[in-house]
Amino acid sequence: MAGFVMAIAVSAYHALDRGLVRPLLPLERVGFDGELSRLHESDLREVLTGHLTGGLLSVDVEAIRAAVESLPWVATTTVRRVWPDALRITVDAHEPVAIWGNGALMTADAVVFRPSPLPDLALPDLAGPPGSAERVLERYRALAEQLEAVPLQPASLALNERRAWTLTLAGGGRLHLGRDSVDARLARFIAAWMEITDTGARELAVADLRYPDGFALRWQDED
Known part of the structure; x- marks a missing residue:
């Protein structure tokens, strides 16, 4: 304005x-x-x-x-x-690019600010330990760029206290990426995902990518 x-x-x-x-x-x-x-x-x-x-x-x-x-x-x-x-x-x-933690927003430079009330914005949800905002934003950008190769839209990324990453997709599916070799694990998952031809309309529930030579999948329609 x-x-x-x-x-x-x-x-x-x-x-x-x-x-x-x-x-x-x-x-x-x-x-x-x-x-x-x-x-x-x-x-x-x-x-x-x-x-x-x-x-x-x-x-x-x-x-x-x-x-x-x-x-x-x-x-x-x-x-x-x-x-x-x-x-x-x-x-x-400030121009927010993500929601950060509980009740905050983050700019493209990883500046965290806390407006009240928090507006309803269609932004990715990022979370992590204190002082990790820049790291989490950088990781989210890298993972989102990798996922452009497949029809999977990232919605949120969390770094827990053990420094392990969990990426949540727009459809609700979660990718457990672990602590190490995160980019390589996601690349392996994407390469395999592109070969899957029988998923139909099934939605991913959980993909555990922390295995050394593969990953485990569970679909939302499975018990």
């Missing part, structure tokens, strides 16, 4: 000398632009409370920048003085 501008009324002269002295170049207007579709005016008003005191020259633009960047959806912010009486705040928002 680039170009959207929101005006927030400012009575900056109340800040100097406990309201007795009007500052030089009083701050009268604050305008916002950039990526604002995920932001609410009420949230912006709240984080800017106490930061818009004084005149245009004395207002703390770094404090304002930090305040706006404290909002979950905000990645970076620039604050400019606009003569003679305004501030212009430009917002660059």
Whole structure:
């Protein structure tokens, strides 16, 4: 929603000398632009409370920048003085590429942020121990690229405390990949999957790829 501008009324002269002295170049207007579709005016008003005191020259633009960047959806912010009486705040928002863990989102650079409420987005579900976000995202991308060779769509990837990987497909099937030789195990599974011609409409339930020379399959219609 680039170009959207929101005006927030400012009575900056109340800040100097406990309201007795009007500052030089009083701050009268604050305008916002950039990526604002995920932001609410009420949230912006709240984080800017106490930061818009004084005149245009004395207002703390770094404090304002930090305040706006404290909002979950905000990645970076620039604050400019606009003569003679305004501030212009430009917002660059996070763009999520995955859901991370319990109640968080992740960007393409593996930055994790926690908006509330969490929006309903059609994104892959990734999970792992603390500090593993970048590793899990990188692994998911590599596995998704491998699966492009077959009609299997990845939906989620989890790394457990034992550093073992489980990939879940869009149809609900799970691939247990283990800890080691993950790419090689998936490549072997894909090569064999392309030779399977009698699956019909059957949906995969579980594929255990942790065997040294093969894998075990179970279908969803099996007990």
